[in-house]
Amino acid sequence: MTETQTTQTKRELRFGVLRSQEGILAILLILIVIGLSLLSDRFLTVNNLLNQTRLFTETALLALPMTFIIISGGIDLSAGSMLAWSAVMLGFSWQLLGLPLPLAVIVCLLTGLVAGLINGILIAYVRVPPLIATLATLAIYRGFSFGISQARSVRGFPDDFYFWGQGQIGPFPTQFIILVILIIIAHVMLSRTGFGRWVYAIGNNELAARFSGIPIERVKLVLYAASGLMAGLAAFIFTSRVTTTRADAATGLELDVIAAVVLGGTSIFGGSGSIIGTVLGLLIITLLRNGLLLTGVKGDATVMVIGIVLILAVLINNVLRRR
C-alpha cells in the first residue's frame, strides 16, 4: 500500500464516520423527543415546538457562521457582545439620534458588520490568534454597549416593529422563516461551493491551503464579517422579541452557540463539520432544555443534563473516529 493510498483510506473512513455521526445525532434527537413527550403531554405540540423556534433563533443565527469559523480552525467568542453592541446602536440611533426605525435597523446591521470586520482584520491580517482577538473584542464591544447606552435601556418601539420578533407568517414565527432560509443558504455554501471547500481546506491544513493558492486572509475576513452581520441581524430580531435594547443582552450567548456547533459534530480543531450537524445540535439543546423544564426539572439541573449530553456526544464522536 503506498502512502497516498493510506491517506485516501483514512479520508474515506473519516467521511464515513462523519456521515454516521449525523445519523447518531438524529437518533439521539428522536430518542429525546420520544422520551420527553412521554414525560409531558405539553411538549410535543405544534404550538410548543413553534414557540421554541422563537426562543432559539438568535442562537441559531450565530451558530451558522460559527460553524464555518470553527471548521476553518478559528473561534468567535465576541458573538454575544457584537449582538449587544448592535442592539444598543439600534436603540441609540432611533431614540437619541432620532433616525427613522428602518434606518436604525440598518445601523444595527452595519454595527454588527463593522464589529465582525474588526475581528476579521485582527485575525487575518494582524494575525492575532482568533481566541485572543475575539476574547479581547468580547470585552471591548461589551464596553461599547455599556458606554453608549449609559447602561440605560431603550424601549417604546412602535407596534409594527414587533413583527420581526413576535409576529407570524402563516403559522410560523417570522424569525423562523428567516432562519430556515439562512440555514439553507449556509448549508449550500458550505457543502456545494468552492468557498465551502476552501473553509474545510484551511481548517485541515492552513499551510497546504496557502500553497494551493487559497486566499486565506480574504476567506477569514469574510467569515468573521459574516459572523458580525449575523450578530447584527440577531440583535434586530432580539430587540423586536424582547421589546427593549439593553447593554447586558446576550451575555454568555457565545457559549450556547459554540456548544451547539460542537455538539453537532464540528471538530473544535477545525477541518470537519456540517450545517446539518449544527442544526441537529441546536435542536437537541433547545428541546432538551424546553422538555425538561416542562416535565418539572429545575433550571439548574437542566443545564447539567445538557453538559452531560455534550460530553457524551463528543465521546461517541471520538470513539467512532478512532475505530
Add this chain to the structure above:
Amino acid sequence: MRKSHASIVLALTTAATIVLSACAVPQGVAPTVQAAATQVAEAAPTVEAAAKEVATKVEEAKAAMEVPADWKAGIPKNAPDRAGKNLVIRDVPKLIGIGYFAATTKGMEEAAKELGNIDFKTDAPTEAKIEKQIEFLDNFITQGVDVLLYASNDPVAIAPVLKKALDQGILVIGYDADAEEDARQFFVNQATFEAFAQALIEDMVAQVGPEADIAIVTSSLTAPNQNRWIEEMKKYIAEKYPKLNIVTILPSEEDQQLAFKAAQDIMKTYPNVKGIIGLSSVAFPGVTDAIKQAGNCGKIASVGASTPNQMRPFVEEGCAKDVVLWNPVDLGYAALYAARALADGKLKPGDTEFEAGRLGKLKVRGSEILLGDPFVFTKDNIGNFDF
C-alpha cells in the same frame, strides 16, 4: 454521498416529529371541544352568532360591574373558575441562588403549606437576565399553570410574555420589581416611599431625639427612589419634627468609598451633627464605617436602608443600632396569599384590602398591594436573615 444520507436522516427526523406532534394534538381536550363547537357554529350560524352576541354583551356587562372604570392593570381572558380548587403556582424571580430570593421563596412555601392544595415551585435563571427569565415564563405558560408570580428584571421587556399569560387565562401577580401595569393584575409593593421615609425618621428620632442636626448621604443626586425618599422625609419632618434639621445632603454614587468619604466630610464640616442617614445599600455601610473609624460609635447615630448581610458586623458590634428594610419572607408570603385570594375571587379590582394569613389585612391601593410598615433588623433578629 455523505450529504444525501445526512439529508435523508434530517428529512426522516422532521417527518417523525411532525407525525408525532400531529398525534399529540388531539390528546388535548380543548381542541376537540373547540372543533365540535365550530361544527355546531357551521350548522346554525345565525343562532350561534346571536347567542354569541348575547354572551359577549353579558360578559361586557359583568366586566363593567366588577372592574372599576379607571382600572389600568391587566385582566386575564376567559379565566376558568378556580375558587377553592387545586392551584399550580410558579414563581419566577429575577434569579435564583441568592439569599434575597431564597427568602421570598421561603415565605411562599410557608404560605403554600398553610393554605394546602397548592402545587408551588420557584424556578428562574441563575443570573438576573431578562431573556432567560422570559424563557422560563414562556415554558410555564406552555406547561399550563394557574398562577405566575414574578419579580421582573426589566419592566418593559417582561410585559409581552406576561400579557401572553393573561391572554391564556393565567393569573399574574408581581412582587419586588414590577412590570408595566397592564401586563399583570396585582403587584405586591414591599415598601411605599412614604412609609419607608417615615420609618427612617422615626428610627433617627428614637436615637437622637426630636431636636438635632442630621445629614444624609444619598446614592446619586438624580436617583429617583432616593429623591422620593428624601422628599417624603422632608415632608414628615416638617409635619412632625420641625426641630430636626437636615444640614446637608451629599451624593455617594453607589460607591461605598465615596459614602465613607462623604461621612468623614460631614463630621469635619458639621461638628454638631448627631446622626447620618445612609440612603442606599452601600451608602449605609460606608457611613457606618466612617463613624466607627472616627471613634464616634455611640456619639453619632447611623441610620439607613441596606441588606442584613452588608450591615451584620456593624449591627452586631452596635455601631449601627438597626437596619430599616422590608422582610422578603413576608413579601413572598403575601404574594402567594394574593394568588390564592385572586383565584378564589376574594381579591378583585376595586378592593381596598385583603386577608393575608399571619400578616392580617393588607391594604390595596389601586392594583398595588402594600406589604405594610418596613421591617427593622436589629441585633436580635439579624442572624435569622441571609441576603
